[in-house]
Amino acid sequence: MSLQKITRLPSARLLTSIHLLQHQQLLLPSIPPRSAPRRAVTQGEYRRPGQPKEDKLPWQNVNFDLWKGLGGIKKHFTLLKKEFFERWVGPEGKPILEHMLEQNRLVWEFRGPESLEEWVVSSDKEIGGHSEAYLKLGKNNNTCFLYGTLSSTPPRDGETRYSGYCSMRSKQPLASFDRKKHHDWTSFNTLHLRVRGDGRPWMINLATETYFSHQKDDVYCYFLYTRGGPYWQDVKIPFSKFFLTHRGRLQDDQHHAWLDKVNTVGFTLGDKADGPFQLEIDYIGVCKDFAHTEEFAYEMYKKNPEV
Template identity: 60%
Template sequence: MALSLKVLDGVFLLNKCHRQNGFCSLFKPLVDSCHPRLYSSYKRPGTAPDRTPPWKKFDFNFQEGVERIKTHFGLLRKEVVDHVKGPEGRPLVEYMVEQVRVAWEFRSEEDLNKWSVSSDAEIGGKSEIFIKLGKNNQSAVLYGTLNTAVPRDGETKYSGYCSMKSKPRLVAFNRKSPYDWTNFNSLFLRVRGDGRPWMINIYTDPYFSHHKDDLYHYFMYPRGGPYWEEIKIPFSKFFFSSRGRVQDNQHALWLDKISTLGFTLGDKVDGPFQLEIDFIGLVKDRAHTEECAYELYERNPKK
């Protein structure tokens, strides 16, 4: 019995260590399935207490854990090799002269898995959004229905949004690795929409925890119709907001700490929508020298 308690304490410490230190994720797969069952506190009222001994609930999958550890070590090896070779695994000269890059393209289900979709259904709304591959697997089709009906929960006042967001890039041991876009000054997209406006959101990896709700926004207005459209948006046009409020203190986008990019539809017009995306790229426009498009004012100007 004492040995079983020590084993369970070790499982708890490993899970706690996994949340605090990425390296401890080496051992996380070995005990990944035991933590939720051992420490679940929910019980339906009136049910008899579970008298099953804890050691009988312990599910130890050694083979799966070893395979995941090998995978993470393989990713770590690739990460070290790329770091020695140059920025993002390319020679320094090639990296410095680069003027065009395709950040995301949509040619397979694997490309779609790099993105996630959400809507106001998460808060009780009725909007729906889906994503699928386009014709001949050459694009991504984002479609659904926008519904501005407010949930009857007595708290929510506004509803009606759908969004698509890229997943953070992960490296060895599930560490987040932000993108470095300092070589570029514009976002370049090839899309085909239905005329409805979309807000483009860029999230940067924050230095401090209280910056986790900071976002940079700008609007995209596809003209609609059967033809493809190429849209170029300078990064200097993106405005800074925090928790949904535009901030008076505007500053340029941190291009060396790009975490995710997303699209949001919330034009308060009920009905179906569709946006088809060929690719999302980056461009260095040498004719564009603007760093920030918005005037910066002092909060307490000296008189």
């Protein structure tokens, strides 16, 4: 009944009609107001399709072991004592004259099982791929032997389109109380390797400390071409040859690698050639090549060009 008809009725019928309208409104189901869905303030970690969800509380992953805690305290105070006395000797515990005249430095040398604990091996198997990578000591426990199988078949998750990589990366060095510790290679200009491969091209990655959070995936890369065969090859790669990438994409704005805070060094294989692979490494070091005078090998854009 419309309002115009209600106003034309007598007073008694008008009250009856109003009462009927109120009774009909009470019988109607209540419709809640529409509201837009709200996102949670804290988002959980990304979980790939097909992986089960972990229904564990945050403190259930913590190991409350008294003896392990006491051992960790002893370890960190030992490192703190070492750092304190090294500062009185010189940079990195060396006399200042030796540090200034140093031309070669051996960073990683694989001479026992404890040397492999400084490295981490990963592959696309972590995201559902089929590649496999393993790390072990070579003959006579004097080399590092990285081997496995590369497969470019993507996982069937409806999201990943490309796959097929295996990598080996050094761990982030830590000081006392799990503070970050960096490699300072400003006195050197060349990366020196002694390797023996199977003819595949490898990508060498240098990850440095960044000043902004959106640069955490910036990596300096260069190619390592192995000859294959039974003979070792000494490879010297100048740091000026490394180019800047972000999540595997080459950047237009290139600049020299920051060698004062190097975090990790890695080797990545992704040449899309399915099959077995192997790479044997004797040592990894840095050196000062006085014959190399190049500052940077790639074109640099001038933001404010000279007139």
